Amino acid sequence: MYSLEELKKSQGVALYNHAKTLIPGGTQLLSKRPEMFAPEVWPAYYEKAKGCRVWDLDGREFIDMSIMAVGACILGYADDEVDDAVVAALRNGVNSSLNCPEEVQLAEALMALHPWFGMVRYARSGGEAMGLAVRIARAHTRRDTVLFSGYHGWNDWYLAANLADGKGLDGQLMPGLEPNGVPRGLAGTAIPFDANSIESLRDKVKGQENKIAAIIIEPARGEDAPAGYLKDLRELASEIGAVLLFDEITSGFRMCAGGIHRNYGVHPDIAVFAKSMANGYAMSAVLGTEKVMQAAQTTFISSTNWTDRVGPAAALATLKKYQRESVDQHLIATGNRVKDIWRRAAAASGLEVGVTGLPSLAAFAFKARHPMGMNTRFTIEMLQEGFLGFRQFKPSFAHGAAELDQYETAVTKVFAELASDLECTVLDTPKHHAGFQRLTKE
Structure with a gap:
């Protein structure tokens, strides 16, 4: 869907390299640093986000099957009901x-x-x-x-x-x-x-x-x-x-x-x-x-x-929809299905993968000699398939059956590709970071 070369040359990668000269650490949140996902490839910035989809600065569309704003957007990006409540609050004075x-x-x-x-x-x-x-x-x-x-x-x-x-x-x-x-x-x-x-x-x-x-x-x-x-x-x-x-x-x-x-x-x-x-x-x-x-x-x-006024108005609208739509049940069902997708794809490919976490805070780990290399390559391959893919998944109410079907097809394909290269010889980019690391030398 997207080639590795065009991902490397994206506006987001270039802007992030520039940002590191202006912002200590490059971002305001450690969990959003591209180095935590796939250095030199992760698109870094978004132009638009809606539902469970994100568009980068080059207009490329990705289904977000990763951290969903670090778990913040539980209803999905730009939820109309919440945004309408916020707009009303704005018009009446913040x-x-x-x-x-x-x-x-x-x-x-x-x-x-x-x-x-x-x-x-x-x-x-x-x-x-x-x-x-x-x-x-x-x-x-x-x-x-x-x-x-x-x-x-x-x-x-x-x-x-x-x-x-x-x-x-x-x-x-x-x-x-x-x-x-x-x-x-x-x-x-x-x-x-x-x-x-x-x-x-x-x-x-x-x-x-x-x-x-x-x-x-x-x-x-x-x-x-x-x-x-x-x-x-x-x-x-x-x-x-x-x-x-x-x-x-x-x-x-x-x-x-x-x-x-x-x-x-x-x-x-x-x-x-x-x-x-x-x-x-x-x-x-x-x-x-x-x-x-x-x-x-x-x-x-x-x-x-x-x-x-914005924060309380948004929270009230979020809670109202959350309770009316039984969002917790959707999150649990979605998370459980994704965990099953990981297990089935691993079994089909012969990869050893450990699946853990509450269904609404799901995660997997490669049991391989080069887990960080495997993680990085998984993220890169999923980007090429049109997904923000990561070893963690935080479901939202916006994740539906159609997105999960597409995700299963992509994960099954990518796991099979990873199983054929357990030494990560194909990976030609830096491996992701596992924790806090300095981005520049003293």
């Missing part, structure tokens, strides 16, 4: 000296889904919402130390884990994160523990129970939480007087409306949402019990841009 009523309406809608919470504060991105949530937890407990498992963003409180041990975060999804610029005095204030291991957590807690402000986890990301684990966390947090904080930035709205913790019946003291809650518009929320959230008034948490 901001003013008064507050928009949509933020109260959104609070009521979120509480209806999570009646164990009593209050909410808003921000506009996941990272700042996590910073806000940790501040509230520390203000409530009057303690400093946080214990965490999983990936929780770019803030000082999180990267402080790498001050005492430069590899402290390597087991928490994103290896190689440098704490440069984080005050050395924060060393020891953020301590990682092994995911899904209550024993690992108890070892970290022992002897400093009265210092721990919060226990922070992603309740589920790659797989469902083990039976009893979240309940044990809830009991331990209550026992030592720490705030139990669930980071639902990725898991929220993927398997049900609201937080995935609804499916487990375990209620944290705080839950943080972003990404999917507003279908790509900037919006995040920190929900918590009234007792804990009132601590926000004992510290200073405030921002002009947290009062804009």
